[in-house]
Amino acid sequence: MLNKSARSYSIAQFLGAGSTGGIALGGPSAIVRDPSTGEFYISTSNQGQIISYPSGAIVAGGNTSGNTITQLKSPIGLTYDDYKKALIISNYGGHSLVQWLLGAKHWTPINGLAGITGASSSLLDGPIGITIDPMGNIYCADSNNHRVQLILNGQSEAITIAGVTGMTGSNSTLFNLPYWVKLDNQLNLYVADKLNYRIQKFLRY
Amino acid sequence: MRRTFIQLNTYFSSILVFFSDRVAFLRWNPSGITIAGLGSGGNYSNHLYGPYGFTWDSNDTLYIVEIDFNRVTKWTPGAPRGTLVAGQANGMITNASNGFQYPVDIFLESNGDMYITNRMNSRLQFWANGASVGTTVAGS
Numbered sequence: 001m002l003n004k005s006a007r008s009y010s011i012a013q014f015l016g017a018g019s020t021g022g023i024a025l026g027g028p029s030a031i032v033r034d035p036s037t038g039e040f041y042i043s044t045s046n047q048g049q050i051i052s053y054p055s056g057a058i059v060a061g062g063n064t065s066g067n068t069i070t071q072l073k074s075p076i077g078l079t080y081d082d083y084k085k086a087l088i089i090s091n092y093g094g095h096s097l098v099q100w101l102l103g104a105k106h107w108t109p110i111n112g113l114a115g116i117t118g119a120s121s122s123l124l125d126g127p128i129g130i131t132i133d134p135m136g137n138i139y140c141a142d143s144n145n146h147r148v149q150l151i152l153n154g155q156s157e158a159i160t161i162a163g164v165t166g167m168t169g170s171n172s173t174l175f176n177l178p179y180w181v182k183l184d185n186q187l188n189l190y191v192a193d194k195l196n197y198r199i200q201k202f203l204r205y
Numbered sequence: 206m207r208r209t210f211i212q213l214n215t216y217f218s219s220i221l222v223f224f225s226d227r228v229a230f231l232r233w234n235p236s237g238i239t240i241a242g243l244g245s246g247g248n249y250s251n252h253l254y255g256p257y258g259f260t261w262d263s264n265d266t267l268y269i270v271e272i273d274f275n276r277v278t279k280w281t282p283g284a285p286r287g288t289l290v291a292g293q294a295n296g297m298i299t300n301a302s303n304g305f306q307y308p309v310d311i312f313l314e315s316n317g318d319m320y321i322t323n324r325m326n327s328r329l330q331f332w333a334n335g336a337s338v339g340t341t342v343a344g345s
Contacts, residue, residue: 022343023343023344024327024344024345025322025327025328025329025343025344025345026327027324027325027327028309028322028323028324028327028328028329028343028344029309029310029322029324030258030309030310030322031258031310031311031312031320031322031329032312033312040312040320040329042322042329042343045324046327053329053342053343054342054343056343076309129258137231150231161233162233162235162237172236172237172238172239173235173236173237179256179257180256180257180258180259182259182260184261187231188233189233190240190259191237192256192257192258192259192269193256194255194256194257196242197242197243197252197253197254197256198239198241198242198243198253198256199239199240199241199242199253199256199259199267199269200237200238200239200240201237201238201239201240202233202234202235202236202237202238203233203234203238204231204232204233204234205230205232205233205234
């Protein structure tokens with residue numbers, strides 16, 4: 001279901017030939033694919049929205065940048081829950097993780113409090129990378145707290161599964177600005193550790 | 206109906222998630238293994254500058270976007286250095302088709318073609334497998 005700002009594009013534009021000015025991307029960041037439709041969803045951190053490509057529809061946010069229930073704030077991290085048909089969005093500037101169902105007009109909270117920074121099981125500071133496992137559990141790189149948070153499906157509190165809250169370092173158990181997080185098929189955890197210039201792998205027991 | 210039981214064992218930093226039809230044990234070794242990048246030192250041929258979005262192909266080769274070096278490199282398992290797949294090896298910033306300014310994330314097709322988001326150029330670049338330039342498919 002597309003919102004009213006969906007637009008249609010010529011085949012030439014679809015294929016990238018000629019002008020590509022039809023879709024404006026302000027600070028495009030994460031890109032994920034909807035496995036059911038093949039559409040890409042792209043977070044645009046400058047615009048407070050998630051845009052669908054190639055349709056050009058705004059599928060989340062798009063109500064200027066902010067922390068209210070219809071807004072996103074510097075969304076960078078993004079993943080897609082195909083079971084719920086929902087975008088899972090990490091608001092870097094809003095310090096919150098939210099769920100936005102396709103076709104919905106607002107988000108529902110996952111973790112963090114929009115507009116509030118902190119370093120607890122319910123507060124975040126600069127969350128960036130976000131991913132989801134097949135059981136619907138959500139993993140987030142809470143960058144300024146130098147940790148990876150796990151929010152079990154249906155829970156509101158997070159558990160720190162990598163890094164130490166508030167502590168930076170370059171050894172095997174610490175991060176210095178964890179930026180991105182992913183899982184492989186065995187649910188081993190991978191983290192882009194920005195200021196340590198490395199990708200770290202954490203084996204699942 | 207499926208029942209769930211969650212036990213948080215903070216002493217062992219372990220989490221047991223119990224479903225009536227199966228047991229899923231979610232616990233990770235808190236010591237990470239570095240699988241790409243040197244951590245410190247090195248030069249532009251074997252260093253990772255600002256690793257951001259990353260993904261794998263079917264051979265477990267890791268494709269990593271380096272936001273601070275405006276390129277995408279790929280690292281085969283155990284490799285001491287990456288191979289350039291998009292952008293410029295020397296990290297040059299550009300608005301042209303042969304590079305990026307602050308790339309963030311990558312989507313990798315099964316044939317090795319790539320879609321790369323370009324934060325500062327406000328564009329989505331399509332970069333074919335083995336190509337030396339990209340094509341802007343969205344944005345400016």
